[in-house]
Amino acid sequence: MSPVRRLRPGGRRARPVEADPATLDQRLVEAAAQLLTERAGCRLDQLVLDRLPEVATEAALVRQQDAGEFLATLATDASAFQALLDHITVQETWFFREPAHFKVLIDRIMPGLPEKGVIWSAGCANGQEPWSLVMALEEAGRSGWQVLGTDLSTRALARAERGSYGQRELRGLSAARQARFTVPHGNVVSVAPRLRERARFARHNLATDPAPLPAGICPVIFCRNTLIYLRPDRRQAALTMIAEALRPGGWLFLGFSESLWQVTDAFEAVRLDGAYAYRRRGAGAAGPAGRPRPRRSRRDGRTARARPEAAGAGGPAPPPADDPVTAARQVVYERPDDPLAHLDLGLRLEASGDPAAARRSYAAARGALARVDPAAVEAALEGWRADQLDALLATKLGGVTEGTSDGDERGGPRWNR
DSSP, X not given: OOOBOOBOTTSOBOOOBOOOGGGSOHHHHHHHHHHHHHHHOBOOOHHHHHHHHHHHHHHHHHTTOOHHHHXXXXXXXXXXXXXXXXXXXXXXXXXTSSHHHHHHIXXXXXXXXXXXXXXXXXXXXXXXXXXXXXXXXHHTTOTTEEEEEEESOHHHHHHHHHTEEEGGGOTTOOHHHHHHHEEEETTEEEEOHHHHTTEEEEEOOTTTSOOSSOTTOEEEEEOOSOGGGBOHHHHHHHHHHHHHHEEEEEEEEOOTTOOOTTTOSSEEEEEETTEEEEEEOSTTOOOOTTSOOOEEOTTXXXXXXXXXXXXXOOSSOOOOTTOHHHHHHHHHHHOTTOHXXXXXXXXXXXXXXXXXXXXXXXXXXXXXXXXXOHHHHHTTSTTOOHHHHHHHHHHHHHHOOTTOOTTOOTTOOOSBO
């Protein structure tokens, strides 16, 4: 293994430090994994467990500690444990990720909300999501709205609060928005000063901490690509906390591959202009601006939907808003060569209790992965490599059996943002 180099204060390189993660005491590594699971609520799949010795070695070198000594202090040294969390969470994301969510927020949801309020960006990583929300609100003229960004990683929060990004981190930010909302500083750009008062940041662990906002006041929460990295029981607790933070009728945005199907009944899935959002059930749950809520059929209680021709739309009617599997099938139909679309469908089928159909989707995902350019796939994988995705699919094909549920820890995704 190549030596791991560390930096002296001021950026000068020190003498290479030989650090071989393979020499670490396995008992210390297992104890660290247990702490991550119990204290932080992390869902540790095999990819993360395999990577843990290397991550611990990197964190120890930054602290100028021996890796074994570092692991031995995790249970009693809060700063050491936080350092491990900072290194094991991969804070890769981009601006205006899943643009449909921002469009739905501004066009369909914000018109029905008051002049002032707060949007919570939970699991905000290096800050591209909360700053994207601030920019979208600025474009919409919603000057009374602010954004709260929270994350488990203090290192990521420091990056988010600085709001400075290199060119490689500006993915998703158009040239027009970059010119309007950022200020160049050498090789980086920073969020414009006038936007900085619109966002604040705080450390928060979705798995263990109470909500950072008073109960029942938050109208919109973005919590995308974060819940899937929590243990099932902690995920359930986090969703309960999120539901309590939202006002009745408030909106929750999840990541493209996430679903609350068979996880909680605190929300109802609503399809808005081709995107899904989850609305908290309860009194005062008004529909989005610009479109009446669906009628309930007196005959059988099912949602009565207008025919497409009556609504002036062409093509087939949209899938039922409370059926994420149907929505995922539609995405696969539209993108048959996208391995991630097949993976998403497989995960939803597995969660819904259909392991045979899930296996077919995972097999289709592997087939699609073999047909596409690996670089194109890796661009959307946030830190995964194509071969790691293939290994995950192979694990899924070997591990999806009758009785598999969302609580099954086999073959889960690498824990990142």
